[in-house]
Amino acid sequence: MRDGFECGSDCPFVAPRPSVLDFPVGQVRRVASGTDDDGDIDETRRNILKLAGVGALVLAGGGLGAAALQYAQPPTIGLTSYPKVQLIDVDGKALTVTSVESEYNVDTSDLFLFNYPLRNEPNFLLNLSPANGQSPSSSNPGKWNAPGGIGTNNSIVAYSGICQHLGCPAPAIAYYPPGTCPKTFDGGALPFYIHCSCHGSTYDVTNSASNLTGPAVLPLPQVVLETDSKGNIYATGLNGPPVNGHLNSLQGDYGVGSTSQLARESPVILCSFPS
Numbered sequence: 001m002r003d004g005f006e007c008g009s010d011c012p013f014v015a016p017r018p019s020v021l022d023f024p025v026g027q028v029r030r031v032a033s034g035t036d037d038d039g040d041i042d043e044t045r046r047n048i049l050k051l052a053g054v055g056a057l058v059l060a061g062g063g064l065g066a067a068a069l070q071y072a073q074p075p076t077i078g079l080t081s082y083p084k085v086q087l088i089d090v091d092g093k094a095l096t097v098t099s100v101e102s103e104y105n106v107d108t109s110d111l112f113l114f115n116y117p118l119r120n121e122p123n124f125l126l127n128l129s130p131a132n133g134q135s136p137s138s139s140n141p142g143k144w145n146a147p148g149g150i151g152t153n154n155s156i157v158a159y160s161g162i163c164q165h166l167g168c169p170a171p172a173i174a175y176y177p178p179g180t181c182p183k184t185f186d187g188g189a190l191p192f193y194i195h196c197s198c199h200g201s202t203y204d205v206t207n208s209a210s211n212l213t214g215p216a217v218l219p220l221p222q223v224v225l226e227t228d229s230k231g232n233i234y235a236t237g238l239n240g241p242p243v244n245g246h247l248n249s250l251q252g253d254y255g256v257g258s259t260s261q262l263a264r265e266s267p268v269i270l271c272s273f274p275s
């Protein structure tokens with residue numbers, strides 16, 4: 001008898017459990033709740049709940065995975081236009097026409113690099129004027145009035161420090177002062193250039209970094225330089241193709257900010273010109 005209900009021999013509460021419902025899953029333990037009235041645990045319901053729980057976890061995990069993947073995609077970072085960035089010398093002082101013309105010249109062998117406009121876009125700063133301040137000649141290699149040049153004799157220029165072939169960065173691509181390698185151009189009138197030791201590309205520093213030797217076919221991007229009334233030097237843009245490895249030169253990293261300081265590096269010298 002159960003709550004006043006007379007149960008016969010075919011009563012479901014006393015009928016033997018069909019063996020097909022005996023899931024061989026784990027050890028059944030009695031707990032205070034979740035049992036039927038006679039203390040047995042309903043294995044069928046328990047296993048259905050187990051399967052439902054596992055399904056919910058899988059679905060939840062899938063959703064979380066999708067969300068994680070969505071946020072794992074790096075957002076496009078960069079700038080919307082070229083900023084005006086003041087250049088700072090290696091000593092921490094403002095870079096001026098006077099300081100460049102006194103400290104750097106066509107014979108300077110160390111590299112002076114600054115990032116612009118992004119933090120992963122290094123550029124060479126060069127003064128192509130002869131060391132002694134005299135005008136360039138066959139016995140005094142150098143260049144005045146270079147395209148895009150600034151300073152007293154328009155000899156201060158800046159070019160990307162990332163090769164346009166396969167992207168070898170400075171110091172593998174480096175400025176080679178006169179006499180660094182036996183190789184010259186223009187019948188000997190051009191013994192200084194930017195050369196990449198990775199595969200031999202060479203660029204004309206006196207002519208907007210156009211190609212002198214391949215395998216690169218594009219010139220190096222040239223930094224637009226400007227000065228203020230005090231002679232302070234600013235980078236304000238890039239001319240030429242995009243910096244190698246960038247869809248455009250404004251995207252691919254964060255901007256450098258309002259100033260960019262020169263870093264000094266020793267070049268990797270390898271006179272490997274294509275024959």
Ligand code: FES
Nearest residue numbers: 163165166196199
């Ligand atoms: S990466 Fe500079 S020549 Fe190949």
